[in-house]
Amino acid sequence: ENITTLDEMDASEAEIKTDEKETTKAEYTTEEQTSKQEETTQQEISEEITESDEPETTESEEETTEPETEVTEPEPAEPFYVGDFLIVCRGTYYEVIGVKERPEYINTLPSEYDGIPVTSIAESAFEAKYVGRWTIPKSITFIGKNAFRRSYGSELMYVEEGNPAYYSANGECLIEKATNTVVMGRKVPLDANLEHIGDYAYSGFGSGVDLTIPEGVISIGENAFEYPYNLQCVRIPSTMQSIGKRAFIGSKTLIRFYYNGTIAQWNAIEKGRNWDLYTGTYVVHCTDGDITK
Numbered sequence: 001e002n003i004t005t006l007d008e009m010d011a012s013e014a015e016i017k018t019d020e021k022e023t024t025k026a027e028y029t030t031e032e033q034t035s036k037q038e039e040t041t042q043q044e045i046s047e048e049i050t051e052s053d054e055p056e057t058t059e060s061e062e063e064t065t066e067p068e069t070e071v072t073e074p075e076p077a078e079p080f081y082v083g084d085f086l087i088v089c090r091g092t093y094y095e096v097i098g099v100k101e102r103p104e105y106i107n108t109l110p111s112e113y114d115g116i117p118v119t120s121i122a123e124s125a126f127e128a129k130y131v132g133r134w135t136i137p138k139s140i141t142f143i144g145k146n147a148f149r150r151s152y153g154s155e156l157m158y159v160e161e162g163n164p165a166y167y168s169a170n171g172e173c174l175i176e177k178a179t180n181t182v183v184m185g186r187k188v189p190l191d192a193n194l195e196h197i198g199d200y201a202y203s204g205f206g207s208g209v210d211l212t213i214p215e216g217v218i219s220i221g222e223n224a225f226e227y228p229y230n231l232q233c234v235r236i237p238s239t240m241q242s243i244g245k246r247a248f249i250g251s252k253t254l255i256r257f258y259y260n261g262t263i264a265q266w267n268a269i270e271k272g273r274n275w276d277l278y279t280g281t282y283v284v285h286c287t288d289g290d291i292t293k
Contacts (some may be wrong), residue, residue: 082110094118111137138163148184149200245272257284
């Protein structure tokens with residue numbers, strides 16, 4: 001009974017081989033799946049590394065950047081003389097910036113060149129220069145600071161009729177209309193509607209022995225009457241509110257002021273530093289008494 005037949009042995013052996021094949025196949029399938037999973041994981045890691053290495057693109061980089069255009073500064077215009085006066089182009093207008101050493105005594109500043117108007121006189125344009133009997137054309141509507149500082153030789157200065165910015169008081173001084181300010185002059189007019197004596201307005205021109213500043217004037221600018229020739233007496237109106245720095249510097253012959261107000265009012269006038277530097281030993285005669293320097 002315990003004897004196994006040949007057929008049974010063959011069947012058992014076949015079953016064993018079949019089991020071995022299925023086991024081997026299953027193992028192979030598992031290994032294949034594991035290998036594929038590892039490859040997939042490595043690929044994902046590689047993609048993540050690649051993405052992290054790439055720089056982020058900002059919105060400004062995504063936008064199209066236009067090439068920068070170099071701005072070329074225009075070359076400055078070369079000044080040149082028109083008659084006795086040195087002018088330079090400022091684009092839409094010309095400006096007077098100087099004058100020859102010895103210009104014609106009777107002269108008129110240019111009003112235009114090549115169809116472009118001459119509208120201004122530059123700052124310090126005629127400083128320490130000879131100024132004759134000149135006429136300012138109506139085209140000139142701006143005169144720079146200290147344009148006539150310490151210039152000399154002028155007796156009369158005229159302004160062409162129709163000038164919207166300036167006028168001449170009897171040819172003796174040049175006055176700015178908007179502010180009623182004397183820009184330059186030889187004498188202080190008594191019949192003009194003045195409010196201010198400008199900086200350096202009478203520098204270099206002298207003002208005579210006796211100087212009267214009319215009622216209505218409220219200020220005297222810096223260096224307005226510096227180093228006058230033989231100035232001895234100055235009459236100050238009661239309307240005066242301020243006297244600028246060095247206004248009467250170098251007035252060595254000055255001996256008296258006549259002030260049309262009280263001592264308290266005189267002391268209340270704002271006076272700039274060194275307003276009376278290098279002046280004589282003067283006396284201020286007020287309506288209620290005197291003050292000595």
